[in-house]
Amino acid sequence: MPANDRVLLISADCHAGPLPDTIRGYVAPKYREVFDAWLADQAGMLARRAEHTGEAIYGDEAMADFEVEKAVGQGGMDGAWDSKRRLTEIEQDGIVAEVIFPGGTFQTISPFGSGLMTYQYAQDEAIWWEGCRSYNRWLADFCNEVKGRRAGVGLITIDDIPRAVAEVEWLRANGVFGGIVLPVDTNGHPFYNHPRYEPLWSVCEALEMPIHTHSGWTPNYGRHDGSLGIFLYEISWFAHRPFHFLIWSGVFERHPRLKFVMTEQGSSWVVGALQTLDSQYALPMFRHLRRKLPRKPSEYYHQNAFIGAAFMDDTAATQRYEIGVDKLMWGSDYPHIEGTWPHTAAKLEQAFAGVPRAEAAQMLGGNAARVYGFDVEALSALAARIGPMQEKLGR
Template sequence: MTMTAESSTESSAGPEMPRIISVDDHVVEPPELWSSRLPAKYRNVSPRIEYLPQGEVVLDGGTYRERPGTEGRNVAWWLYEDHTYSIKRLIAAAGYPYDEVSVEGITYDEMRPGCWQPKARVADMEMNHTDASLCFPNYPRCCGQLFNERQDKQLSLLCVKAYNDWMVEEWCGDSGGRLIPLCLVPLWDADLAAAEIYRNAERGVRAVAFSELPTWLGLPSIHSGYWDPFFSACAETGTVVCMHIGSGTRTVSPADDAPDAVTASLIFCNSAASLVDFLYSGVLHRYPDLKLMYAEAQIGWIPYALERADDVWVTHAGWSGAKNNIPEPPSFYYYRQVYGCFFKDSVGMDMLDRVGIDNITFETDYPHTDGTWPNTKEVATRLFGHLDAESVYKIARGNAIKLLGLDFD
């Protein structure tokens, strides 16, 4: 089914805002996602929901350290092997005032149904001027790090495949193309990852979650050649490598006793490091059809990162290895193959000509506390509604349609 953007006729205030295609939202996985799909012998060790008392929550870098408490009200906990994780208001914040959003645990009844039910999600999208949405996972974390960290890799592989089957068949299946599938891969094996890319591409999947900084997960670097089967599969199938902030698990912090606000403010630094790493790696040179997308990192930092990388390519070429893998300046590969994503970045809009009008996409970040639901149209209009109609269209939806091969106008 092909869907058409709303009229973009000019007005004195600028073009009418087309309906948004969001390339970064999130889903709270339903309680029976894995238990309903995995063999019975894994029922007591695979991911499952139990209602247990709230415990103490400690944010340690990019992960939570927590255990259920012994008293108090029960909240929803994911249990999986030795891992425990409570579902938090912070990640199901849609509809709640900022001052009521915390890391306290909640139940499914205490979140909007759109957080975890596909039909309710589409209804919430209708309330938010949004045509389509690409959703990153919650419990497995942004690129499925959870499964990479567990001991039983046979079970981990089953969990990855079960998630992908659920994503394609249940989350996206009856949405008429409005929910866009984003799948995971077994990060611990590049050949298995490539096989999963091919398996999902056969059923129309064109997006995969990957880590910004795989070495921070204890995995080989993108310079090693280890990931070539994965990158080759993505390039061949047109599968976009989508890297969300936090997908390196660790976060930048200048001090152990710095408030969490410091790491929250610096979270884009991981994406900056990842982008420069890719630009110099030769991966984009060797796979010219490969596309990268950085989710929720915003875009205002990109122009200087490109300027510095291009300058190093020239002025430090004699000793730094800058030209060993790439015959063109780093920015060449960015403009050809990389997309940024934003929803709160007036600085990026001020430097749009250097960020690249063809290199950016938009997001709503539903249902996270940073998200703009249900006011995304107003936010988008304030950020880029003053631009010409073609530019507004590209940012709001056109670039996402091109990047992901969507059946929209």
């Protein structure tokens, strides 16, 4: 913790992505031609995206409404790829360390579409895989530029589990990764209660690599009325859908030290979900199931789960005791403009107004330090200089 009256602030949800010219150098030579063709097909990419969400998320009318031009006019989102600029802006926002997910901006590219929307459309699995690999290689370098302050969340596909396991080992050996993103769709393979995934759970537990789901993927809706609203509402459900598959199939029973982090999908669903799961667990017809699964779903939640970047609405603060003060990890969503950047201090004041300071400190940095292994002592001096004033946060 900082020595003075400032808070050690870690964002458990930021986004970064490379520029097209940059990522090209990270794509394996044998895939460069495919990459160039893919990149040249801008119209095709936009069409696939629109087919998926129904409307381009930052496009057309929505884009004007989003006043994104204004944001770009004010400095834009170049911090998504510009390491130096990013560092300045993050520090201006009071943040000493960050967890980095993929996530597009206008200028950056998601190689072959891989990232939070992996498996969004049909494409050779080798292409999806190369998209993940090239992104991971780029992210390793990006995180290494500010070692100890950037924890990258690596990408995998799940078509070939031994290959995914090897990638987790590569990410861990690299030293700057804070876990992996689990694809929310399984590309036609069985969903996550199937035993085929067991080696993946094992390696993530053994190597202390948290498994994340992050909102982004949904089924395709086509361009019909209201699709954007439906997309935005459903990304949360589909992002935490794997969670109850892991509970019921005993993954958390077999892997008590596995960390499962659900990021940017709200937290208003948590309390109701645990109540329902626990009451179904107690049903007479589940007696045979309870023999295999000795503990209630909520106990596995408290043992294995964490909630990232859940302060978009009020429920995280008001329901913190039920969700768990030790579970919630704040995130700024930088450089996305729907997050708190560049007004984090003011927005934190508002969000944490009713929260005791010690609890706020946990949710603003303590929990993330523990989950991702950030060195709190090493970060304290910086936090004492740039962190938000403690007296303004909580009571």
